[in-house]
Amino acid sequence: MRASTLPLFTSKNDPADAQVASHRLLARAGYIRKQASGLYAYLPFGYIVHRKVEQIVREEMDRFGGVEVSLPVITPAALWQESGRWDIMGKEMMRMEDRHTVPYTLGPTHEEAMTDLARSFLQSYKQLPINLYQIGKKYRDEIRPRYGLIRCREFTMKDAYSYHATDASLDETYQKMRECYRSIFERCGLKTIPVEADSGNMGGSGSEEFMVASEIGEETLLLCSDNACGYRSNQEKTPYICRDALQGVSTDIMQEISTPNAKTIEDVAKLLGIDTYHFVKAVIFEDKENIYLCFIPGDRELSEVKMKNISGATEYWPANAETIETLTNAKAGFTGPVGLKYKDTDTVTLPAAFPSTAEKDQNTPTRKTLHVYFDTHLKGRKGLVVGANKTDCHLKDVNEGRDFTATNTHDLVVAHAGDLCPQCKKSALTETRGIEVGHIFKLGKKYSQKMNLTVLDPNGKPLVPTMGCYGIGVGRTVATTVEQNHDDRGIIWNTALSPFKTYLVSLAKGDTEITFVDKLYNTLKNAGESVYLDDRDERAGIKFNDAELVGFPFIVTVGKRTMETGKIELKLRRTGEKLELTENELLEFLRSN
RNA sequence: CGGGAUGUAGCGCAGUGGUAGCGCACUUGCUUUGGGAGCAAGGGGUCGUUGGUUCAAAUCCAAUCAUCCCGACCA
Numbered sequence: 001m002r003a004s005t006l007p008l009f010t011s012k013n014d015p016a017d018a019q020v021a022s023h024r025l026l027a028r029a030g031y032i033r034k035q036a037s038g039l040y041a042y043l044p045f046g047y048i049v050h051r052k053v054e055q056i057v058r059e060e061m062d063r064f065g066g067v068e069v070s071l072p073v074i075t076p077a078a079l080w081q082e083s084g085r086w087d088i089m090g091k092e093m094m095r096m097e098d099r100h101t102v103p104y105t106l107g108p109t110h111e112e113a114m115t116d117l118a119r120s121f122l123q124s125y126k127q128l129p130i131n132l133y134q135i136g137k138k139y140r141d142e143i144r145p146r147y148g149l150i151r152c153r154e155f156t157m158k159d160a161y162s163y164h165a166t167d168a169s170l171d172e173t174y175q176k177m178r179e180c181y182r183s184i185f186e187r188c189g190l191k192t193i194p195v196e197a198d199s200g201n202m203g204g205s206g207s208e209e210f211m212v213a214s215e216i217g218e219e220t221l222l223l224c225s226d227n228a229c230g231y232r233s234n235q236e237k238t239p240y241i242c243r244d245a246l247q248g249v250s251t252d253i254m255q256e257i258s259t260p261n262a263k264t265i266e267d268v269a270k271l272l273g274i275d276t277y278h279f280v281k282a283v284i285f286e287d288k289e290n291i292y293l294c295f296i297p298g299d300r301e302l303s304e305v306k307m308k309n310i311s312g313a314t315e316y317w318p319a320n321a322e323t324i325e326t327l328t329n330a331k332a333g334f335t336g337p338v339g340l341k342y343k344d345t346d347t348v349t350l351p352a353a354f355p356s357t358a359e360k361d362q363n364t365p366t367r368k369t370l371h372v373y374f375d376t377h378l379k380g381r382k383g384l385v386v387g388a389n390k391t392d393c394h395l396k397d398v399n400e401g402r403d404f405t406a407t408n409t410h411d412l413v414v415a416h417a418g419d420l421c422p423q424c425k426k427s428a429l430t431e432t433r434g435i436e437v438g439h440i441f442k443l444g445k446k447y448s449q450k451m452n453l454t455v456l457d458p459n460g461k462p463l464v465p466t467m468g469c470y471g472i473g474v475g476r477t478v479a480t481t482v483e484q485n486h487d488d489r490g491i492i493w494n495t496a497l498s499p500f501k502t503y504l505v506s507l508a509k510g511d512t513e514i515t516f517v518d519k520l521y522n523t524l525k526n527a528g529e530s531v532y533l534d535d536r537d538e539r540a541g542i543k544f545n546d547a548e549l550v551g552f553p554f555i556v557t558v559g560k561r562t563m564e565t566g567k568i569e570l571k572l573r574r575t576g577e578k579l580e581l582t583e584n585e586l587l588e589f590l591r592s593n
Numbered sequence: 594c595g596g597g598a599u600g601u602a603g604c605g606c607a608g609u610g611g612u613a614g615c616g617c618a619c620u621u622g623c624u625u626u627g628g629g630a631g632c633a634a635g636g637g638g639u640c641g642u643u644g645g646u647u648c649a650a651a652u653c654c655a656a657u658c659a660u661c662c663c664g665a666c667c668a
Contacts, residue, residue: 001609011603011604011605011617012604012617012618012629013603013604013606013616013617013618014603014604014605015604015605016599016604016605016606016660016661017660017661019661019662036666037660037661090666090667091666092607092666108667109668130622138668140667140668142666142667142668143594143665143666143667144661144662144664144666144667146661146662151668155668157668218667218668280631296602316621318605376618378646435668436668437668442666472668476668491638505627507627509626521618523625538629538631539625539628539630540625540626540627540628540629541627541628541629541630542627542628542629543628544627544628544629545628545629546629558659560626560627561627561629569627593615
C-alpha cells in the first residue's frame with residue numbers, strides 16, 4: 001500500500017488527554033481518534049491491527065474447538081429479566097427503548113443472548129459439548145472511561161460460552177481455553193500473567209484472569225514470592241492468611257473500659273497502647289431487606305467482594321448512624337460481638353424498627369434481616385479489644401469462645417503483600433498491578449437453569465447443561481501490546497500485529513530513482529511481502545520519524561545513496577540495528593522474518 | 594456520585610474588563626532536499642452554550658453542557 005492511497009494520520013503533538021503510553025502513541029501515530037469520552041474511532045492502521053488481533057483470536061478459538069456465531073448487539077430486556085440480571089446490573093448497562101417503548105440493552109455481555117440462541121437448537125446431550133463464540137462490540141456505561149482503549153464505553157470483545165452435559169466435560173473445555181488463551185497472547189507478543197480470579201456477579205466457581213503487568217493496572221495481583229510455588233491470584237480473590245498468628249497475652253476476665261471520643265480503632269489502640277491487630281472491627285452494611293454485620297481483625301479491611309459473594313448482596317450501602325444506634329444501643333464506632341441485642345443465631349429477622357424498604361407485594365415481611373459474619377481469624381482468639389455496644393466504651397481481655405462465639409466464619413478481609421501465600425503457606429505474597437485482557441471461568445448452571453435450557457440425557461430425562469464463559473478484550477490487547485512494546489520514538493510492533501511488515505521510505509528524486517523505488521515496491525509485493533510505501537512529498541526527517549512512530553518492524557530506506565552503493569538500507573525498528581543489503585538479500589531477509 | 598480542574602483556529606497552548614494571539618498543521622510562490630527546512634505571502638475562531646453585571650465581557654457572576662484528574666464501581 002502507498003501513502004498516497006492509504007494516508008498517515010500522524011501528529012507532532014500528543015493529545016492533551018492522554019495519560020498513558022498506549023493512548024498517547026496510538027493517537028499520535030494515527031491509529032485511533034477519540035469521538036467522545038470512552039468512544040474511539042479506528043483509523044486505517046488501527047483497524048488493521050484490530051482485525052489482526054481478531055483473526056488470531058478466531059484462528060486459535062477455531063483450533064481449540066470454538067464455533068463462531070454473531071449475536072445482535074442489542075439484547076431485549078426480556079432475556080435479562082429471565083436471568084434476573086435486568087435489575088441487578090446497575091447503571092453501567094446502557095439501556096434503551098424502541099418506538100413501542102419495549103426495553104433493550106446495548107449488550108455489556110451476552111450470557112443471556114447466547115443461552116437463548118443455544119436453547120433454540122440444543123435438544124440432546126449428543127450435541128454437547130459445544131463452544132459458541134462471537135467477536136463483537138460491547139457497551140458499558142463506565143463511571144470513568146480512561147487510558148484510551150484500556151477503559152472504553154464501547155469495546156470489542158471475543159466472548160465464548162460453552163455448554164456441557166457433565167462437569168468433566170466443562171473442565172476439559174476450560175483447560176483447552178487456558179491453552180488457547182496462552183497461545184493467543186503469545187502470538188500477539190503480549191506477556192500475560194494468568195491469575196486465579198473472582199468471578200464477580202457472573203456467578204460460578206473456577207476462574208482465571210489473564211493479566212498484563214502494568215503500573216497503570218486497575219487491579220492488584222498477589223504473587224507468591226517463591227517461584228517454585230507459583231501461586232498467582234487477584235487480590236479480590238486471595239484468601240487472607242495471617243503471617244504471624246499472635247495470640248493476645250491476657251486471659252484475664254473481660255473488663256469494660258471507658259474510651260470517650262475514641263471512635264476509630266487507631267484512636268483506641270493509641271489510648272490503650274495495644275496493637276490494632278488485637279482489635280475486632282465491625283463493618284455494617286445494609287440493603288433494602290437486610291443488614292450485614294461483619295466482624296474482622298482490627299488491623300484489616302473488609303473485602304467487599306468477599307462480603308458480596310458470601311451474602312449475595314448486590315446493591316447495598318454503609319449502614320447509616322440511626323440504624324447502627326438502633327441495632328447496638330450505641331453510637332457508630334462502639335459496635336462489638338459481645339452481648340449483641342438481636343443476635344441469637346447468625347440470621348435474625350429484626351423487629352419493626354427495621355422496616356424493609358423493598359417495594360414488593362404486601363405479603364413480603366416488612367422487616368429487615370440481620371446477618372452476622374465473623375472473619376475466620378477471630379476464631380479461638382484471646383485478649384481481644386472490642387466495642388462494648390455502649391457509647392464511649394470498649395471491652396478488653398475478650399476471649400472468643402468464652403465471651404462471644406464466632407459462628408458463621410468466613411474469609412472476609414482483603415489480603416495484602418506480606419501475607420502468607422495461601423498455597424504453599426510458607427512464603428510471603430508480593431504485589432503487582434495488572435490490566436485484565438482475558439478472563440475464563442466456569443459459570444455452572446446459573447444461566448442455563450434460569451433460562452430453562454435443557455437437553456435430554458441418555459435416559460431420556462431432561463438435563464440442564466453446565467456452562468463455561470471465556471472473554472478477551474480485543475482493544476485492550478492492542479493497547480497493552482503497545483504498553484509493553486514502545487520506546488521514546490514510538491510503537492514497536494511485531495510482525496503478527498503490525499499494520500504492515502515493512503515501511504519503505506522513499507527518498508527518491510528524479511525519474512530514475514522513482515522508477516527504482518516503484519520497482520522494488522512491486523518486487524516485494526509480488527513476493528507476497530506486506531509493505532507500505534511512503535511516497536509522500538516530504539523531507540527525509542519527517543518520513544524517518546513517522547516510520548518510527550507508527551512502528552512497523554522493518555524500515556527500508558531507498559534514495560540517492562542506494563543508487564551510489566547498490567545497497568538497500570534496512571533498519572530493525574526494535575533494536576535500531578542497520579543492515580546494508582542487496583535486493584536479493586533483502587527479499588531473503590524479509591522472507592525469513 | 595463526592596473532591597479538583599479545564600473548555601480560545603485542525604492539534605497543542607497564551608491571553609485578569611477596552612480592536613483575537615503564539616507554535617505546529619494547512620494554502621501559494623521561490624530556495625532547500627538521507628533525521629521533524631528557510632524566506633515571503635495567505636486562509637481559518639459568533640473565545641462550549643444560555644442568561645446576567647457593565648458604556649464595554651474570552652476576561653466578572655450564575656446556570657448548563659462537555660472534557661480531564663483523584664476517589665468509590667467495573668472487562
